[in-house]
Amino acid sequence: MxxxxxxxxxxxxxxxxxxxxxxxxxxxxxxxxCPACGSVVAAANVSFSLQPGEILGIMGESGSxxxxxxxxxxxxxxxxxxxxxxxxxxxxxxxFNLNGAEQRWLRNHRFGMVYQNPNLGLNFNISAxxxxxxxLLMNDLNHYGDIRRRASELLTRTDVMVSRMDESPKxxxxxxxxxxxxxxxxxxxxxxxxxxxxxxGLDLSVQAKILDLILEIQHELQTAMIVVxxxxxxxxxxxxxxxxxxxxxxxxxxxxxxxxxxxxxxxxQQLVASTL
Amino acid sequence: xxxxxRLPNSQDSYGFGFLDEFAKREIRRVILKAISIPGYQTPxxxxxxxxxRGFGTGGLxxxxxxxxxxxxxxxxxxxxxxxxxxVNLRKFAELTCPEVSTTESTTExxxxxxxxRVPEIPLRENQVLNFQVPYPDPLVIVEPSEAKRKIMHGxxxxxxxxxxxxxxLVKFDEITISHxxxxxxxxxxxxxxxxxxxYDVPRLNQSKALLLFGAGREKKIYAVPPYTNADPLVFDDVxxxxxxxxxxxxxxxxxxxxxxTDSFLDELNLEDGSKAWQCSDTDYCNRQLASTExxxxxx
Ligand SMILES: Nc1ncnc2c1ncn2[C@@H]1O[C@H](COP(=O)(O)OP(=O)(O)OP(=O)(O)O)[C@@H](O)[C@H]1O
Ligand SMILES: [Mg+2]
Ligand SMILES: [Zn+2]
Ligand SMILES: [Zn+2]
Numbered sequence: 153m154x155x156x157x158x159x160x161x162x163x164x165x166x167x168x169x170x171x172x173x174x175x176x177x178x179x180x181x182x183x184x185x186c187p188a189c190g191s192v193v194a195a196a197n198v199s200f201s202l203q204p205g206e207i208l209g210i211m212g213e214s215g216s217x218x219x220x221x222x223x224x225x226x227x228x229x230x231x232x233x234x235x236x237x238x239x240x241x242x243x244x245x246x247x248f249n250l251n252g253a254e255q256r257w258l259r260n261h262r263f264g265m266v267y268q269n270p271n272l273g274l275n276f277n278i279s280a281x282x283x284x285x286x287x288l289l290m291n292d293l294n295h296y297g298d299i300r301r302r303a304s305e306l307l308t309r310t311d312v313m314v315s316r317m318d319e320s321p322k323x324x325x326x327x328x329x330x331x332x333x334x335x336x337x338x339x340x341x342x343x344x345x346x347x348x349x350x351x352x353g354l355d356l357s358v359q360a361k362i363l364d365l366i367l368e369i370q371h372e373l374q375t376a377m378i379v380v381x382x383x384x385x386x387x388x389x390x391x392x393x394x395x396x397x398x399x400x401x402x403x404x405x406x407x408x409x410x411x412x413x414x415x416x417x418x419x420x421q422q423l424v425a426s427t428l
Numbered sequence: 429x430x431x432x433x434r435l436p437n438s439q440d441s442y443g444f445g446f447l448d449e450f451a452k453r454e455i456r457r458v459i460l461k462a463i464s465i466p467g468y469q470t471p472x473x474x475x476x477x478x479x480x481r482g483f484g485t486g487g488l489x490x491x492x493x494x495x496x497x498x499x500x501x502x503x504x505x506x507x508x509x510x511x512x513x514x515v516n517l518r519k520f521a522e523l524t525c526p527e528v529s530t531t532e533s534t535t536e537x538x539x540x541x542x543x544x545r546v547p548e549i550p551l552r553e554n555q556v557l558n559f560q561v562p563y564p565d566p567l568v569i570v571e572p573s574e575a576k577r578k579i580m581h582g583x584x585x586x587x588x589x590x591x592x593x594x595x596x597l598v599k600f601d602e603i604t605i606s607h608x609x610x611x612x613x614x615x616x617x618x619x620x621x622x623x624x625x626x627y628d629v630p631r632l633n634q635s636k637a638l639l640l641f642g643a644g645r646e647k648k649i650y651a652v653p654p655y656t657n658a659d660p661l662v663f664d665d666v667x668x669x670x671x672x673x674x675x676x677x678x679x680x681x682x683x684x685x686x687x688x689t690d691s692f693l694d695e696l697n698l699e700d701g702s703k704a705w706q707c708s709d710t711d712y713c714n715r716q717l718a719s720t721e722x723x724x725x726x727x
Contacts, residue, residue: 286594
C-alpha cells in the first residue's frame, strides 16, 4: 500500500538563516539556537511516512519541534524547506507547492486537527453544534436539518451529551472541549488527523477515555493519525510507530514496541527508564 | 450637510457636478470595473464632500460622477423624498448640476439616489439606482481582518457567515437579520445590500435597472448589473422570508393613508398611543391616493 503521507527533509527555521544554522544546532550541540546568527531551528530534516489508517507518534521534550511538524503539515505555518506528499484516493498533492486556496481546501476537507488548547480549535462565541456546523458548511452541506442531524451524530459518537449541543463550549469541562474538537475534526470524515497533545492537562481518568475514543475512531474509520505528545503512556497505547525528536531532529524512529524495549539513542534510553 | 451651504462666489472653480473631471473619470472607471465583477467591492479614492461621511457621500459621488444635463434625479431617504437628508442631497445636486431636473416621481427619474429602500414601482432598463452604503462588507461580523476577508470573498468562502445564520436558527428559530441581509450576487460574491429591509431584497434579483452601491467612508463601490441573480444567503430547507405585515388576525395591514396592501409599511406611533401603518415610499403612496381619488370622481 502507498503511504498516505510522505515527508522528506522538513525544516523550519525561525529567523534569518545562516550557513551554520544546521551544523551548529541539534542534540550533539545541546541547542536549537544557532550560535552564529541566533535563529531557532525548530525542525530540521524531518522525514517519515505514514500508512493509511496508521497512527504515528511524535515524542520529545518541550521545544523539540513536535508541534512544528504538524503545524506545517496542517498549513498553520510554512516550512523553510522540505516536501510532503499527500496521497488522497488516486490523487497526489505536493503540499508545499499548492497555492493558498488549494491548501485551505485540503485543510477544510481532508485534514482534521485537534489542538492541546481548545481555544485554538474551537470558537467559543458560538455553540458546540455551531462549531461542527461551520466545518460542514465549508463542505457545502447547506441543509439546516441535515447539519443538525450530522452534528448530533458526531457529538453522540464522541460522548458529548446532545442536550448540550446548543451551548457554548466555553462552559464545558476540558475533556468535553477536546471531545467537541474531535467531533469537529471528524465532521468531514478526513483520512488524516493531527492530534497535538490532546490529553495534556486532563485528569487521568478523562485522558484514558479520550485515548479509547481515538482508538475506536481509528478502527471504525481507518483514519491515519499523527499523535504528538511528550507522554510515553500515550505513545505506548496509540502509536504503532514512533519518532523521537530532540532539538528539532529526529533522533530515533521505528516500531513503538522496539523503541520502548530496546531504545538505541542515549536520550531515548533515559526517557524510557525514567517512566518505567 | 449644512442646509445653508452655498457654493463659493467664483463658481468657475467648481465644474458641473462639484467633482473635478479627473475624479469623475476615476469613479466611472471604478463603476465599470464593479459592473464587470458583480458584487465585488471595488476600492476607490473616495473624495471629500462638503458634508460628513456617513451622510450618503458614497451614493452622492456615484450620482455626481454619472449625472448629465439630460438626467432627471430623484433622491429618497427611507422611501421619502422630503426627509431632511433627501432634501439636502437633492438641493446639493440642483446647486452643482445646473441643467439637471429633479423629481419626486419614480417613473420620471432616470437616476435615483436612495438610502435604505428600493422604490415600490418596478424600475426600468433605462434607470439607475444608487444606494448609500454605510458598511459594505458582510463578512465584517465574522472576520476582523480585511486581508483575510478579501481572501474569503475571493474563494467564495461564506461558511462562517452561514454559521452565524445557523446560530440564529438554533437560538431564535428564525434568522433575525432584518436589514442588510447578506445576498449572493451572480453565484459568487456576497454583498451587504445596505440597510434595505428584507422586503426589498428580492427586488435586487434580475433587476432591469443597474444597481450601484457606494460606501464613501469605506471607499468601496460595488454593483448588481441588470439581469443578474441576487440570492439571499439561506439554507436549502429554510426559505427566505420577507416582512409580511399581517395583523393578529392574519390580515395584511393596509396603508392608513392610501389604503393599499402591497407596499412596505412604516409603523407610526400616534398621539393617542395607538399605532398606524403607512407606505414608506411616499411617491407610491401619493400615486395610489391620486388614483383612488380619481376613481371616486369618475364614479
Ligand atoms: N514563532 C516562533 N519564533 C521563534 N521560535 C519559535 C517560534 N515558534 C516556535 N519556536 C521555537 O521552536 C522550537 C520548537 O517549537 P515547538 O512548538 O515545535 O515545540 P514542541 O516540541 O511542540 O514543544 P511543546 O512540547 O512545548 O509543545 C521551540 O524552541 C520554540 O521555542
Ligand atoms: Mg507543542
Ligand atoms: Zn545560523
Ligand atoms: Zn400609502
